[in-house]
Amino acid sequence: MSSPTPQPPVPSGQEAAPHDAAQERLRLLGARVTQPRVAILACLIGSGEAMTHQAVIDTLPAEAGVDRVTVYRVLDWLVEQGIAQKRAGNDRVFRFSLVEHEAARAQVHRQHSHFHCTRCDRTYCLEAAGAPPRVATPKVPSGFAVEHVELTVNGICAECGKRHDAGTATPSGHSH
Structure with missing residues (x-):
């Protein structure tokens, strides 16, 4: 034992x-x-x-x-x-x-979307902002089976947007 x-x-x-x-x-x-x-x-x-x-x-x-x-x-x-x-x-x-744990088995969670900030590289789940958007299942070749579809929205998060608006340095090191 x-x-x-x-x-x-x-x-x-x-x-x-x-x-x-x-x-x-x-x-x-x-x-x-x-x-x-x-x-x-x-x-x-x-x-x-x-x-x-x-x-x-x-x-x-x-x-x-x-x-x-x-x-x-x-x-x-x-x-x-x-x-x-x-x-x-x-x-x-x-x-x-x-x-x-329960949502991990639900199709609605498997087909949820993310927001990826291109400045700070953070990724956020978008479900909290409301129901996930309906993502069309793409047509795949014969014999293929789609298990889930991911949608990632790329852009600038609120925090990085505030820094940009405040005139702080950009990722390249230049000020506005």
């Missing part, structure tokens, strides 16, 4: 809510509740935007002690479990975002 994995102390303050939510989510799933799974899922729960593998690593508390390979494995496992989704950005870097 193996002994349970030692769990780090529960974070205090604002960090406790994502940590507790991550533990509960894993318990409800019937999955093993391990320290790396809790820490990585808590990062996604606490983030309002899709995160790259590196962003997850940068967000993890130092005491988590989770290596890069484990982060990749846990993120892929979360996708397989329907807790997270994985999509490639325009820069071909995968980004991971939290999905509601």
